[in-house]
Amino acid sequence: MTMPPRQAAFRADFRSLIAPAYAGWLHVAVIAVLGGAAIWVCARQISAPAWYEWLVIPFAFAVSNVFEWWLHRYVMHRPVRGLMGIYRRHTLAHHEFFTDAEPAFDSSRDFRIVFFPPYALVAFMAMSLVPAYVLGLFGLVNAGWLLLITNVGLYLNYELFHFCCHVKNDGIVRRIPLVNSIRRHHIAHHNPGIMMERNFNLTYPVADWFFGTSDLRCGLLKHVFNGYDTSAVHGDLKRRAR
Ligand SMILES: [Zn+2]
Ligand SMILES: [Zn+2]
Incomplete structure (x- = not known):
């Protein structure tokens, strides 16, 4: 596929x-x-x-996965008053810069549109302090620290996986389990025809499977380890015109 003229013009601008x-x-x-x-x-x-106290890790994983899905679906793709900057940066910039026709960056200067600004990490850390503090109030101080570690770890996980979705040469990433699944999943999301309704997870497509917003029609395990396989993609989504 060649890059649509509108995308090329947006990139230059x-x-x-x-x-x-x-x-x-x-x-x-x-x-x-x-x-x-x-x-x-x-x-x-x-x-x-x-x-x-270790149980906080799978709990934080599940909550973060749904939060990532929710934020992407309802904030990054919807003009919400007070959070318009996020919508503009994602729907009106990230999705114009990257489409399923050309989902790759050209140089490290394009990282500007791949990674969140560092203050986003600070904001997520600040948000995580609240439940961690509450755990501490209940005497679960270690669980509070484990919660902070899990959330920051998942944030770094998100940035790394999203970067892998947009690298040009996929010789390595296509062979890494989990990474190859989210790469196919996210590049499909960059199709303007389905970006508002499908594939909102950016790490592991668990919430997309659970809430029925995946472009795949299959079980959870297949979702997570699907790789590049398109055999389970919904028939009507395959046919949908751009
Ligand atoms: Zn992306
Ligand atoms: Zn998106």
Whole structure:
């Protein structure tokens, strides 16, 4: 597929507006160092957690997966008052820059439109402090730290997997289980014809399977380990014109 003229025009326009001083790998380093430092600091606070405190990890995983799906479906793709910046950045920029016809970035300067600004990580960390503090009030201090570690870890997981969705050469990522599944899943989401209604997960397509918003018609295990297979894609979605 060749790049639609509208996408090519958007790319040229967007790139002309990126500050000359912007450095893509520095952007990635800030996110990685910030996230890594937060995990390090939290891990040092943990001492002899009770067995049940570890249960916060699968719980946080499930809640984060639904949150990622909800945020993408109802905030990033809907003009919500007060959160218009997120809608503009995602639907009106990220989706114009990347389509299923050309889902790859060309250089590290394009990281500007791939990764969230670092303050998004700070905002998610601040949001996670609330339930962590409540766990602490109930005497589950270790569970609180484990919750913070899991949430920051999943955020870094999201940034890494989303990056893998948009790399040009898929020689490596197409062979990595889980990564190949979300790459196919997310590139399909970049089809403007289905972006408002399908494939909102960005790490593991669990919530999309659960809420019936996946473009696949199959079970959970197949969703997660589907890879590039398109045999389970809904027939009407396959046929839908762009
Ligand atoms: Zn994307
Ligand atoms: Zn989207």
